[in-house]
Amino acid sequence: MSAPAVAPTPTAISLADAAREIVEVGRFLSVRNFVPATSGNFSRRLDANHAAVTRSGVDKGELVDADILALDLHAPPPPGSSAETHLHLHLYRDRPHVAAVLHTHSMVSALLSQLRQGEGELLLRGYELLKALGDTRTHETTVSLRIFPNDQDIPRLAARVSEELARRPEAVAYLIAGHGLYAWGRSMAEARRHTVALEHLLTYELETMKVRR
Template identity: 90%
Template sequence: MATALAEAAREIVQVGQFLSLRNFVPATSGNFSRRLDARHAAVTRSGVDKGELTEADILALDILAPPPPGSSAETHLHLHLYRDRPHVQAVLHTHSMVSALLSQLRQAERELRLTGYELLKALGDNRTHETTISIPIFPNDQDIPRLAARVSEDLAKRPDTVAYLIAGHGLYTWGRSMAEARRHTVALEHLLTYELETMKVRR
């Protein structure tokens, strides 16, 4: 367990620096996690600038138990993904300007439909731009366990989904490795920007 935690902590610290440089996690926002084994995961401590993470800021947790002291309240959202999707190895939550704005503007639609973009090929096992990918949008809720249950119920009907948005809040995405989760994050941040710019042009 100690070796797995040290390896996961290194990956989380590196991704924190990578995403912070792109301003995807301003101030102390966002949280990241990485599966350790079938029963355990590692998650970032609450209240830390993600560009300044150290390995001491990474906490181990039991995915079947309540989040440990010091972890974000939003850890529940990570735990549901690990419980519901055994293939998920990493979860990244960002608070970029575009994810907050676009999710707020489109929350009445309850989803964001992305069509025709070449960058859709970066998501999951998709291999063509000639498709439409739906990203669900959930209303923000300070009752995180209730929000996590709602997200879990909805995602059960969307087995191929690799991300969702919380309105006015940010993006959650995941992958079968930290590298895939990071790829999904970068691709989706660009795709969200395309959609926001398109809305400006159409106005």
């Protein structure tokens, strides 16, 4: 899962195009039960200084263009934006190659992160599906997925995540204990691929824990 030596900066897109991508990915993730009730949130980079993010309190499988808000990466999030917007903003500021960030609250991400939070990370080894993550080219590798404790103080949580991920430039995702998964990519398609692959990899781990009991 090593990052390329020079990661290209994503091409700028319009708010309308970003909204279309976000509405589409919301439907895709919702039918897979990754964002139950009104949970989860998604964002798309617009340019070097702006991103589009989902409004809070709406079902992510039923998003419309008006639910997608444009915001400045260096300003406080606008009223009505997702409560977890800070967790998106720092990723765009810290990683110029990030084009999209997807946050899910699936059953497996909440359960496994809760069960394994004492370890601080989840080590994924030997699975063919690891090749769906970043630039990983072989199953003969170990991918570490950091598990952060949950925190209702989102700016404080975002500062902690930002500080720790600075030491993990290859990371494409992390878990928040009892809460869910954050995954990102150099395009919306890559962010979606990382999310789906990780949801399956987490399921492998949870099923393995069951059979080893």
